[in-house]
Amino acid sequence: MKKILVIEDDELIRANLQDLLELEGFDVICADTGAQGLAQAQSICPDLIISDIMMPGLNGYDLLTSLRQDSQLAFIPFIFLSAKAEKTNIRHGMKLGADDYLTKPFESAELLDAISTRLAKQAAIAQLQHTIQELQQLNESKEDTLSVLSHDLRSPLTNMQMVISLLKTADSVEKQQSYMKILQDECVRELDLINDILDLQRLESDCAFTASEVFSVYDCLTKIINIWETRIQDNHQALTINAIPEISLVFGDRHSLERILTELLSNACKYTPPQGSINIDIDYHQTDNNSKSCFNLIFKISNTADIVATEVPNLFKKFYRASNARSSKQLGTGLGLTILEKLVEKLKGTLTVDSQAGWISFTIHLPLSRVNPLPLRVSA
Known part of the structure; x- marks a missing residue:
């Protein structure tokens, strides 16, 4: 409800204005x-303010001058309503x-039209200011992103340049192999960052290619989990997997599903300490009682990690890296969870995060459709 301040020393006019505007x-x-x-x-x-001019003490002219000098009140729409009808006064x-x-006497319709016009103009100005503010924030965000991106792209290249110099003077096979390993790792890190930037750009511009196909959820998930199971063991982390349900053939975006699960497991590996635990829970439930083919695939990845609840909203920001990764080499591109959130959104799924008692959990619901008839098992 819009608030209008009426300043009028004539009691009858003031009461009539109040009744008219409240109606x-x-x-x-x-x-x-x-x-x-x-x-x-x-x-x-x-x-909005409606004011008479001729009033005892502070008159309307002085009142308006005081308002326009106050930064908090300067842009409030102001309408004079006065018996002073001379052109010089206006x-x-x-x-x-x-x-x-407006001059007294006035028509109700004339006043209401003036109020409507001024409020509409004020709303348009407020919308324009909001748009300008958003553009300024977007520009600042782009500048921040470019700054971080420039740093992250330079880091692997700087390391590669340094290692190449060392490689030229290596005096043993062991040193050469060690430098080649570092060089290979930095190349992979640079490529991962470039690929993540390109993927994120496609997702944000809504140009991401969706390749729906018929595939086995069981085989798809098992393949990804088997790959990460070895890495988790190498990190001396404990992995617990519940029974992956036999859902058989479905129709959907297998690539995006694999990418989502990969990002979740990658994140869990980075932030789970040695001897820490990672749990994978996978289930599904029917979403349409009238159709057995519609269901939500649910997977929850939980891991021990000291991430405070107030830090959780920042996890999906571009280039954000929580402070407790196992080492600087485990930090990754800082875009993985941003891409994860965009992928879930693209697939019309939901993503929730919970952090408490030394555990953080990511739970994702993804809508999928079974393919009929349902075979018992198929290969990916």
């Missing part, structure tokens, strides 16, 4: 002097910054 659905606040009106404006910051009021000037 139109406005929240009306009244003042009978300029000084009282200024105090009310400073207290409630109304959406021009003086508009010169001081009034948005409109």
Whole structure:
């Protein structure tokens, strides 16, 4: 409800204005002097002010001048409503910054039209200011992203350049092999970052290619988990997997499903300490009682990690890296969870995160469709 401040020393006119505006659905606040009106404006910051000119003490002209000098009140729409109908009075009021000037006696429709016009203009200005603010924030975000991106792209290249110099002077096969391993790892890190940037750009521009196909959920998930099971064991982390349900053939985006599970397991490996635990729970439930083919695939990846709950919202920001990765080499590109969130959104799924008691859990629901008839098992 829009708030209108009416400043008028004539009690009858003030009461009539209040009744008229309240019937139109406005929240009306009244003042009978300029000084009282200024105090009310400073207290409630109304959406629009209607004021007489000739009032005892602080007159309408001085009131408007005071308002326009206050940064918090300067842009409130202001309408003069006065018996002073001379052209010089009207021009003086508009010169001081009034948005409109109506003379007494006035028609109700004339006043309501002036109010509607001024509020609509104010709303348009507010929307424009909001748009400008969003563009400024977007520009700042792009600058921050470019700054981080420049640093992250330079880091592997700097390491490769340094290792190449060392490789030229290596005096043993062992040193050469060690330097080649570092060089290979830094090349992979650079390629991962470039690929993640390209994937994220496609997802954000809604140009990501969706390749729906018929595949086995069981085989798809088993393949990814088997790959990461070895890495988890190498990190001396404990892995617990529940029984993966036999869902048989489905129709959907297998590549995105594999990418989502890969990002979750990659994140769990990075932030689970040695001798820590990683749990994988996979299930599904029917979403449409009238169709046995529609269901939600649910998988929950939980791991021991000291990530405070207040840090959770930041996990999906571009290039954000939590402070407790096992080492700087485990930090990755900082885009994995951002891509994960975009992929889940693209697949019309849901993603929730919970962090408590030394555990963090990511739970994802993805809608899929079974393919009929249902075979017992198929190969990927």
